[in-house]
């Protein structure tokens with residue numbers, strides 16, 4: 001299944017299973033999703049909270065396991081003297097408008113720039129919510145993401161215009177966005193999709209990982225190239241006390257990203273074994289158990305685990 005049908009199928013299957021995922025979410029995972037002690041939460045809604053992660057930098061941590069899908073993906077706000085960047089178009093127009101309003105309250109101005117890390121619906125669907133504020137918001141994304149977003153999201157004239165006038169991020173080398181006294185690196189990567197972008201700051205040391213990193217929630221492999229995913233996650237790690245804002249789940253430290261990599265590694269071992277022994281992905285997923293040290297990973301949808309095995313099969317035995 002490709003294109004629009006796949007998009008609708010995917011969106012519906014996520015929505016359909018969200019109630020189930022919420023009901024079966026273990027207590028531990030619920031705790032893992034709560035704001036950590038000492039976090040400076042500046043705004044909170046049923047669908048998300050906004051945490052200060054440094055001077056002029058805020059992380060949007062979405063909480064879709066509450067059943068409220070206004071934002072779904074994480075995002076953020078980065079303020080400079082001459083511009084304000086928001087990260088992710090989010091799932092709905094209302095969600096993006098909410099983040100735009102938060103940016104205005106916190107920084108005194110409406111967002112001037114938007115970066116979408118990749119084309120999936122929860123990262124681009126709502127981007128029209130940033131239009132209609134004061135001033136123009138320039139959207140940044142790669143050409144590959146723009147083309148897929150244009151093809152896969154339901155038609156909307158405001159979003160279509162934002163995408164067709166977007167500034168295209170170089171897919172081959174990092175670019176710097178100067179917000180006035182604050183330089184932000186946009187780094188092209190891949191693995192979650194064929195074209196992902198991370199947004200990186202040195203001071204404070206913060207990396208917005210897009211969906212290359214998930215924390216306390218099992219990732220969606222729908223477009224993943226699993227070996228490239230692990231390689232690119234390792235490549236985005238930096239020395240020092242960096243805050244990693246995952247695409248989904250609570251704000252992460254390096255130790256959380258290491259645990260995520262261990263988890264991806266366990267899936268890899270099981271998937272390679274299944275492919276070598278000719279076991280169907282659905283059966284391999286059913287038999288699979290994480291080791292006890294790996295912690296709990298909430299499933300956004302029961303389809304996500306077999307999908308991970310299927311992604312490995314695509315890579316290891318294409319056409320097999």
Ligand SMILES: [Zn+2]
Nearest residue numbers: 073122211247
């Ligand atoms: Zn996402």
